[in-house]
Amino acid sequence: MKTLTIIGAGISGLICGIYAQRSGFRTTILEKAGNPGGVSTSWKRKGYTFEGGIHWLIGAKTGVPLNDIWTETGALQANNPVFFKDPVYTLLDSGLQLDLRRDLSTLKQYAPEDRIPLALMRFHVWCFSFFHSPVQDISDLKVRHPRKFSLTEFIKMGPAVLLTPWLMSFSARTYIRRFRNPHLRHLLESVVDPDINALSLIYTLSSFSSGDSGYPEGGSLRMAQNMADTFTKLGGQILYRTPALEVVREGDTIKGVHTAQDLLESDAVVISMDARTAIDKLFTPALQAPWASRMRRKLRTAQCMFIALGVHADLSARPRCMQIMLNEPLHAGGLSFNALTVNNYSRDPEYAPEGCTAVTCILSGPSYKYWKQAREDGKYAALKQEAIADFISALSTALPEIKDKVEVTDMATPLTYERYCDTFEGSYMSEWKPCHFCYNAPLRVSHGLYFTGQRTAFSGGLPVAAETGRRCAQVVCRDFGAEFVSR
Ligand SMILES: Cc1cc2nc3c(=O)[nH]c(=O)nc-3n(C[C@H](O)[C@H](O)[C@H](O)COP(=O)(O)OP(=O)(O)OC[C@H]3O[C@@H](n4cnc5c(N)ncnc54)[C@H](O)[C@@H]3O)c2cc1C
Structure with missing residues (x-):
């Protein structure tokens, strides 16, 4: 039995560990934090559960390739059935309410003047409805349950592949600008950060309309715990609160x-x-390979602030995911926001005491430098409190029923992600701006040394963590002449 050490029990490390352990490696995962899941996590505060990770799990639909990974690794089980919410987003704007439903044809009713751009958008989305994150076996590897490669599936992906370079060349905001109706524009801006490329917008909309993205009940932590349990039941070992300090090599030998x-x-x-x-x-x-130097020079990070509230009010009459347009912009972390995308967990009884509601909001944008400076100036805690207070005040204007009812508050800044998970500049996923290439690490550096996870492939999020985790386990198996066993 060969011994394998994995640094990090995030989703990618867990997936790599499960497949490697099943394929005969004696595997140990070192994890800096006290829980599995990495940035894909949820936590409890005074009776509330705050979901700080999964909002959309791609590969939730049975039969798509990514779903096989979630099933084989025990991520999705009877204890966390996937819920497919519809509408996916609801715009609240000056008394108006507009729903973004999985059936995109319903958008016509809100914006008859945008009939043509809407039809075009539905065509683009349709092209992507046959596109699935590829999960293939690498070459020259003995695989116990080889994946079938269907030529028909490949051909069906053709239209999406042809559209991809074009959609990558401009931002989601530019794509959305072709709509004349301002409410429709605001609604679509809730789907992804409008500054990232238009491909992400179309791909996400297509995952809604094809029914492939949902939310596993019990959230990020239950899903990660399911995977950690799968790994330990196979005989793998996870050492929590045990950060790796150095990879020791003699020449190229690990x-x-x-x-x-x-x-x-x-x-x-x-x-x-x-x-x-x-x-x-x-x-x-420090590693000095050309790819590492390029990464140091060119990598840009996606940063966010995450605000969570425990509210002593029942918000079940409100939509699950609201895009709330503000009369006055909210200022936080040196950035300004005209809208808040707010998740309302009132229909999930596990997330709050009876009659209460857990509410969360992600504010994306580059705020790392602001918070770092605040910490150096000794103002970090005070500025966080100020941001939370401003957020509550902005939200209370739109949802008066929460006024004076907030009993628990929590906020993560990029410094929080840096402290817990050591992500670079506290980033929460990969950045994918228009015309921007991801400056990735290779999966295999040399015999015995590998990378996996969100900085090893386009574009980011859980699909990349899953696919690279599996592929990395295959590369390790090939290097050591082991058969890859997936289930
Ligand atoms: C608020 C938020 C919302 C998100 N929403 C979605 C979503 O809806 N859909 C989606 O697909 N993705 C989403 N993501 C992104 C997704 O969660 C991440 O892309 C993915 O979890 C990254 O997984 P990973 O395993 O590559 O990395 P990580 O999660 O960063 O895992 C790396 C692990 O390594 C550990 N570690 C670091 N340093 C050391 C060390 N020295 N020794 C030992 N361990 C160490 C860390 O603690 C961590 O556990 C979201 C992320 C956030 C934060």
Whole structure:
């Protein structure tokens, strides 16, 4: 049995670990935090559960390739059935309410003047309805349950592949600008950060309309815990609160991983923590390969602030996911926001005491420098409190029933993600701006040294964590002459 050490029990590390353990490696996962899941997490505060990770799980539909990974790794089980909400977003704007439903043809009723751009958008979305994140076997590998490669499936993906370079060349905001109706524009801006490329918008809309994205009940933490349980039942070991300090090599030969306690001797090491952080922190001297230098020079990060409220009010008469247009912009983290995308968990009884509601909001944008400066100036806590107070005040204007009813507050800034998960500049996923290439780490650096996770492939999120985790386990199997066993 060869020994494998994986650094990080995020979704990618867990997936890689499950497949490697099943394929005969003696696998240990080192995790800095006290829980599995990495940035895909939820937590409890005074009776409330705050979902700080999964909002849309792609691959939720049975039969799509990614769903096989979620099933094989035990991520989706009877204890977390997937819920497919519809409408997916609801715009609240000066007394008006507009729904974005999975059936996109319903948008016509709101904007007859946009009949033509809407028809075009539905055509683009339709092209992507046959596109699935590919999950293939790598070449020259013995695989116990090989994946079938269907030529028909491949041909069906053709239209999406042809549209991809065009949609990558401009932003979602530019795409949305072709609609004349301002409410429709605001509604569509809730789907993805409008500054990222238009491909992300169309791909996400297509995952709604094809019924492939949902929310596993019990949230991120239950899903990650399911995977951690699958891994340990297979005989794998997870060492929580045990950060890896250094990958030890002699020339190109891997010796193991240093923790604060000892050297964990290993035949192979997979780094699933943020690769941009790892290339500087885990190697002495820092990794100097051309791809690593390019990553240092060019990588841009996606950052966000996450605000959660426990409200002593029942919001079940309100939509589940609201795009709330503000009369006055909200200022937080050095950024300004004209709209808030707010998740209302009132219909999930596990998330709050009876009659109460957990409410969350992600404010995306580059706020890392602002918060870093605030910490250096000793103003971090005060500015966070100010941002939370302004957020509550803005939200109370739109939802008067929460006024004076907020009993629990919580806020994560990029510094929080940096502290818990050591993501570079506290980023929460990969950045995918128009015409921007991802500056990725290779899956295989040398025999015995591998990367996986969100900085190893386009574009980001859980699909990338899952697919690269599986592919990395295959590369490790090939290098060590092991058969890849998926189930
Ligand atoms: C608020 C929010 C909402 C999101 N919503 C969605 C969504 O709806 N859909 C979607 O697809 N994606 C979403 N994402 C993104 C998705 O969660 C991430 O892209 C994905 O979880 C990344 O997984 P990963 O395994 O690559 O990395 P990570 O989650 O970063 O895992 C790396 C792990 O390594 C650990 N680690 C770091 N340093 C060390 C060390 N030195 N030693 C040991 N361990 C270490 C970290 O603690 C972490 O557990 C969201 C993320 C956030 C934060």
